[in-house]
Amino acid sequence: MxxxxxxxxxxxxxxxxxxxxxxxxxxxxxxxxxxxxxxxxxxxxxxxGLHDHHVHLRALAAQEGSVRLGPPQIHTATEFATRLRQADADLPPQGWIRGVGYHESVAGDLDRAGLDRILPNRPIRIQHRSGALWILNSRACDLLGVHDCALPGVERDPAGYATGRLWRMDSWLGGRIGAPAPDPTAIAARAAALGITGFTDATPGLGQDDIDAFADSVASGRIPQRLHCMAPPAVLDPGTERFSLGPTKILLDDHTLPSLDEFTARLRELHEGGKSAAVHCVTRVQLVLTMAALDSAGVRAGDRIEHGAIVPAEAMAWLTEHAIPVITQPHFLVERAAQYAAEVPDADRPDLWRLGSLIAAGVGVAAGTDAPFGGPNPWPVVRAAIGRDSDSPTTEAISTRAALALFFGRPERPQLARTIAPGQLADLTLLATPPxxxxxxxxxxxxxxxxxxxxxxxxxx
Structure with a gap:
């Protein structure tokens, strides 16, 4: 051709x-x-071709049948309650309400009791915008046996009763509900129309069945793009064309951080098993802990930092020296501007979603949309990176070519840009306009x- x-x-x-x-x-x-x-x-x-280096495909596909319950669609507690009641009226009697995108700015720190006051009889599960938290009402808790679940992600009140808030329990929740895996066909087709030729799925804890289902979607053409999946060490590669296994995702949360020795041992075990680590770092302490653990365990090619929402200036030389790339989301400065204005301390603002300073320091940088926790369209990411969005001026802006190159990286080495040259794979995005x-x-x-x-x-x- x-x-x-x-x-x-x-x-x-x-x-x-x-x-x-x-x-x-x-x-x-x-x-x-x-x-x-x-x-x-x-x-x-x-x-x-544009490669989205951090996305959650199953969650994005599941969003198709979900109710948007956070900004920019919903801003107040009244709007939140009205939208839930509308969803209740639209569903058959036994159906679940699955909400997405919730943020505390809408109706505070939501829990089981708060949802019960709105809809006590319909099972409800709502995902926080961060993706880390699910909030269930009492009906849902009873159906799933949440009160008897001994997993540490079940939040409990001082009396030991489950509050309906489940932290990092996506796999458990999905398994208990038994919902079929959502069909990725529609989201993959929309991504193709936006120029996306590949994805790196960053969903943590995927099992062999999950990986096999993804590979089958690629083989059947439901996902026509390349797919690079983060996966635990025990998962086997199905050997499907356009499908590959990537590093193991490690989630860090400030309130459950491992000790340095524990984290070092985990990284060393991954490396010895031939796996690299993709570490979720959205706070200063998470990044510092990761740096210290990698210093102790040693760095393996393919190790990477996911998000890097806060990167202190003193960390940049370390990232450069160790060739650790940062997979960033510059569009969050636009999509979450109100949240950051209210919540980010003044001391952290210079370090929030660095981009130009990382590149100037020699840090490898690539971009992912983080959809559905961010918008799935790569072009607002590019525009945010070059500072063309009037709502989010930034001194971290980069050139147009550098912003586009955030999506050119190789799946296994996102900091290394692919090129158009003889011998290269024919993964291409043709724009209808000149540069x-x-x-x-x-x-x-x-x-x-x-x-x-x-x-x-x-x-x-």
Missing amino acids: LIRDATVFGIGDTDVRWTHRHITECGRGLRPLPGEDDIDARGGWLLP GEFTDALDTELVAATIVDGRPVYLAG
């Missing part, structure tokens, strides 16, 4: 040809061969074609 008359990112050529999965020729004035399909780019910008115009284009009109493994998975109009 051939793309003609494009502005090819990073090189002066205008035409790119590939055979099967790999690019075979880049140049000017290339003409279609007999029987060869071709796309006239009309001057559009041809990029290495100088893309930041002003509507997202729905931006992408002209998305190519994965040499095959068009999206063609506009």
Whole structure:
């Protein structure tokens, strides 16, 4: 296949040809061969395919049938209660309400009792915007046996009774409810239309059945993109094309932090088993603990920091020296501006969602949407990174090319950008606009074609 008359990112050529999965020729004035399909780019910008380096596909797919219960859709306790009652009226008698996106700014620290006052008879489960917490009403707690669950994630009041708040218990909750895995077809199709050619799924604790189901979705074409899944050491790679296993996700929460010795031992065990670590770090103490543990355990190629929401200036030299990349979400400065204005201490503001300073210090940086806990569209991420969003001016802004490159990284080494050159995989994103115009284009009109493994998975109009 051939793309003609494009502005090819990073090189002066205008035409790119590939055979099967790999690019075979880049140049000017290339003409279609007999029987060869071709796309006239009309001057559009041809990029290495966009890879979302941190996303939660099952949660994103499950959101399709969920009720939005937080900003920007819901802002007050009255709106929250009204939306729940509307959902109750729309459901059959035995159905569950699954809410997403909740934040304390709406109705405070919600618990079982608060939900019971709104809907006592319908089972309800609501996920916090952070993804770390589920909140259940009493009906849901009774159906699931929450009160008898001995897992440490079950929050309890001083009398030992479950409050309905479950911390980091996604797998347990999903298993108890027994809901079928959501179909990823629709979200993958929308991602293709946005130019996404690959995902790194960062869901923690996936088991073999989960991995096999993801691989089957890739093999069947329900997910036409490449998929790189974080997974525990015991999980086996199904050997499916366009599917691969990545590092093991490690979640850190400030109120349950392991000791340095415990964390070091865990990292050492992962490394000795041939696995790298992807460590969730959203606070200063989480990052400092991770640095200290990696100093003790040693760094393995592929180790990475997820989010890096707070990176103190003194940490940047360490990240550079140890070649540890940070997988960031610059769009959170826009999406969560009100929350950060109210909650982030003044002392932490200079270190919040660093980007330009990380790159200037030589730290490897890549981006992920963190959907559904952030918006799934990569283009607002790019615009936030270049400081084009008027609601979020930032001294951490980077150039347009550097912002796009946040999505060019290799799945297994996100800090290493893929290129358009002979021998490279034909994963490509063709924009409908030339370089100088893309930041002003509507997202729905931006992408002209998305190519994965040499095959068009999206063609506009």
